[in-house]
Amino acid sequence: MIGSAAIHWEGRVGLDSELAQLRRGDLDALSALLARYQNRLYRYLLRLVRDPSEAEDLFQQTWVRVAEKIRQFDTKRNFEAWLFTVARNIAFDHLRRIRPESLDEPIAGAPGESAATRLPSSERPVLDGIVERERTSRLAQALELLPVTHREVLTLRFEEEMKLEEIAEVIDIPLSTVKTRLRRALDRMRQTLEAHYPGEVWQ
Amino acid sequence: MNDHEKIRELLALSVADALTPAEEEQVMNHARSCAECSSELDSWRLLAAGLRRLPTPQPRPLIVERARARAELRFAEEAEHRWHRIVMVGVILFAWALTLASWPVVRLVSGGLLGMLDPRLNHAWLGFAVFTTIIWMTGGAAAVFLSLQQRRERRLA
Numbered sequence: 021m022i023g024s025a026a027i028h029w030e031g032r033v034g035l036d037s038e039l040a041q042l043r044r045g046d047l048d049a050l051s052a053l054l055a056r057y058q059n060r061l062y063r064y065l066l067r068l069v070r071d072p073s074e075a076e077d078l079f080q081q082t083w084v085r086v087a088e089k090i091r092q093f094d095t096k097r098n099f100e101a102w103l104f105t106v107a108r109n110i111a112f113d114h115l116r117r118i119r120p121e122s123l124d125e126p127i128a129g130a131p132g133e134s135a136a137t138r139l140p141s142s143e144r145p146v147l148d149g150i151v152e153r154e155r156t157s158r159l160a161q162a163l164e165l166l167p168v169t170h171r172e173v174l175t176l177r178f179e180e181e182m183k184l185e186e187i188a189e190v191i192d193i194p195l196s197t198v199k200t201r202l203r204r205a206l207d208r209m210r211q212t213l214e215a216h217y218p219g220e221v222w223q
Numbered sequence: 224m225n226d227h228e229k230i231r232e233l234l235a236l237s238v239a240d241a242l243t244p245a246e247e248e249q250v251m252n253h254a255r256s257c258a259e260c261s262s263e264l265d266s267w268r269l270l271a272a273g274l275r276r277l278p279t280p281q282p283r284p285l286i287v288e289r290a291r292a293r294a295e296l297r298f299a300e301e302a303e304h305r306w307h308r309i310v311m312v313g314v315i316l317f318a319w320a321l322t323l324a325s326w327p328v329v330r331l332v333s334g335g336l337l338g339m340l341d342p343r344l345n346h347a348w349l350g351f352a353v354f355t356t357i358i359w360m361t362g363g364a365a366a367v368f369l370s371l372q373q374r375r376e377r378r379l380a
Binding site: 045047050051054058059060062063066072075076079080082083084086087088090091155156159160163174177178179181184198199202203206207209210213 | 232235236238239241266267270271273274275276277278279280281282283286287289290291293294295297298301302
């Protein structure tokens, strides 16, 4: 407990110093920030748009926007929430422009290969066994079938491990709405799994 | 809605750590005595654990490198724009100072400083006002032209 708190504190101090350096114009700090958040940010964007090439493009746009706006960032705010808000705005603008229907409806049909599971085999985490791997793959596929607002809240809570207050800040909705959305998303996730993989232990 | 149904509604949020401590305690107390809710809670835990263990997709190194290069370029451009703004403000202040300073100098050369105190609208005043207006309009037009050109260059880049 004390160890994890110490690591968190060190991370926080490191982040603050990188932000201060970047605001002073130090480009090494930009590289450090990018290295710190690249995987999480890419995962979030991929969960939103589901297409790796679109996620890669949005990933680049997000960092360009960060470079543009970093001096306007209020250091009293949570940087992580700010960064994900920047990414979210870019991703939703993109979805509104390219696939406006995707903002309301889940994609139809049975789950196929998911972007979340299209990982280089060498980079896949070692799972306990075939069953576990299969289960993970089905979860990723079911996640892709959910509406974007549900995918978003699930990834922010369970993958990014953000607090509810941080999620509310990123999505810009009240805390009570975050809870409602989270519950609906979990319900929908379970219904999707039960519909596509009946008889499995999802319940 | 009885207590059992109320608690069932909270089970999913419990595994998402989205309940207040009081609600969490209520759920745990109920789950200890209700086999149905206990089993339901286990299944939600299984789902939540699965979501937490989803593999993290990683961006290709080439994309990360591209993002870094584009962001650095944008950052440098922003710094340059800031510098340009500072220079522009400095130049404008200098131009105003020069304009104001040139009035007494011109009056001194053309007929003495005391002439400036003459409130009547005479040729010297009119000439000077026209001269100042032309200079400032030329400067303004040049600034607009440069800014449009810069914007066009940025769009093409």
